[in-house]
Amino acid sequence: MNSYQRVTNRLRGxxxxxxxxxxxxxxFAAHYIHQPLSRYYQDYRVLCEANLAVQQDFHLDxxxxxxxxYRETADFGATVEFPAxxxxxxxxxLLKELEDLRQLxxxxxxxxxxxxxxxxxxxxxxxKVGGEVPVMGWVEGALAxxxxxxxxxAIMTDLYTDPDWVKELLEQCVxxxxxxxxxxxxAGADIVGLGDxxxxxxxxxMYREFALPYEQRIFEAVHQxxxxxxxxxxGNTNRILADMLESGAxxxxxxxxxxxxxxxxxxxxxxxxxxxxxxxxxxxxxxxEMVEQAVLTCARLGGSRxxxxxxxxxxxxxxxxxxxxxxxxxxxxxxxTLRLS
Numbered sequence: 001m002n003s004y005q006r007v008t009n010r011l012r013g014x015x016x017x018x019x020x021x022x023x024x025x026x027x028f029a030a031h032y033i034h035q036p037l038s039r040y041y042q043d044y045r046v047l048c049e050a051n052l053a054v055q056q057d058f059h060l061d062x063x064x065x066x067x068x069x070y071r072e073t074a075d076f077g078a079t080v081e082f083p084a085x086x087x088x089x090x091x092x093x094l095l096k097e098l099e100d101l102r103q104l105x106x107x108x109x110x111x112x113x114x115x116x117x118x119x120x121x122x123x124x125x126x127x128k129v130g131g132e133v134p135v136m137g138w139v140e141g142a143l144a145x146x147x148x149x150x151x152x153x154a155i156m157t158d159l160y161t162d163p164d165w166v167k168e169l170l171e172q173c174v175x176x177x178x179x180x181x182x183x184x185x186x187a188g189a190d191i192v193g194l195g196d197x198x199x200x201x202x203x204x205x206m207y208r209e210f211a212l213p214y215e216q217r218i219f220e221a222v223h224q225x226x227x228x229x230x231x232x233x234x235g236n237t238n239r240i241l242a243d244m245l246e247s248g249a250x251x252x253x254x255x256x257x258x259x260x261x262x263x264x265x266x267x268x269x270x271x272x273x274x275x276x277x278x279x280x281x282x283x284x285x286x287x288x289e290m291v292e293q294a295v296l297t298c299a300r301l302g303g304s305r306x307x308x309x310x311x312x313x314x315x316x317x318x319x320x321x322x323x324x325x326x327x328x329x330x331x332x333x334x335x336x337t338l339r340l341s
Contacts (some may be wrong), residue, residue: 003061003133004190009251010305011228011272015042018334019299020061021272022251022309023326026068026230027087027316029054036085041067044115051122052128058320059327063129065121065184066138066193072176073140073148075112076104097157097164104149106176109183110217114257126188130181136230137184141196142174142214144246149173159206172263174214178323185225191251192222193230200235200255209242214246219248234312241266256281256311264303272305279310283318288325295329 001017003011009016025032029050030040039046044065051063067090074080080093095101109115118137125135140148146169147155158166181192199211219229231249233240236257244252245267254263254275264273277283277294286294299306308330314323 022307022336024313038082044117048124058323062134064136071114074114075107076187096152109180111167122187137189138193139177142170143211144196145173147198151282185227191228197234215247261301274307274309276311291322291325
């Protein structure tokens with residue numbers, strides 16, 4: 001069974017040889033092939049090489065064109081710096097004042113330098129492993145993108161003081177998100193992930209007003225193009241588990257502090273849960289034995305449609321022995337399931 005079949009069967013509730021491995025890898029992937037982060041972020045060929053390498057060596061069930069949150073932001077016009085081997089920086093928000101929204105121009109994914117680079121990565125990945133391994137693209141959720149353009153602290157204040165202005169910004173962000181998501185599916189993405197980390201910082205009522213409707217619109221566009229949707233909200237989302245299901249996501253990531261068993265019960269056969277052992281305490285700082293126990297626990301709590309993955313990105317410098325143990329444990333789970341069936 002190849003990865004494409006494994007993922008497809010899992011989502012349909014059909015038999016698989018082992019649970020899918022959906023770890024997110026970015027910094028780890030770049031350094032795994034001894035490339036600086038600046039090249040990983042700016043050269044689709046490096047991004048592709050890195051993701052193909054970790055997919056093969058650690059038996060991931062996807063290749064991913066995810067890198068950093070600033071692709072849309074940079075193409076909107078923000079100044080993003082790329083230190084040689086550190087995370088990218090956006091030192092000044094593009095929207096310093098509310099009036100700046102009047103001058104904001106929406107980029108075209110086909111011509112925006114950073115968005116089109118992701119499209120090229122997807123095309124190359126599809127050429128290399130299409131039909132064998134799912135290709136995953138990525139967009140920023142409208143609220144996350146608004147925070148990137150305005151600054152997190154400022155957008156949090158704006159939600160209370162200028163909610164109508166925020167919605168005007170969100171409308172522009174979601175249209176860019178839809179166009180970018182559609183372009184990625186057209187380029188060959190089987191899955192489009194959506195990152196909306198800032199959504200875990202607001203109340204459930206605010207999530208339903210300022211995040212969820214825009215996630216729904218992006219995922220509807222993905223589905224209409226024939227793609228699958230993956231929702232990723234970092235942080236404690238226990239209060240919005242049921243709301244996240246209404247996004248329409250096929251796969252919902254859960255961070256390590258979230259009640260995996262409760263989420264699996266809520267989602268049932270409407271969405272697959274993915275997660276959710278601690279990427280730092282278990283994967284980076286833990287032992288192979290701790291990884292084994294964490295994977296087994298999540299498999300037990302996550303139910304029959306569970307996807308394996310750390311609660312968030314695999315940290316840089318994670319021991320390869322821990323990643324290999326994750327794979328061996330998944331294979332053992334698969335063997336035991338087949339033996340018992």
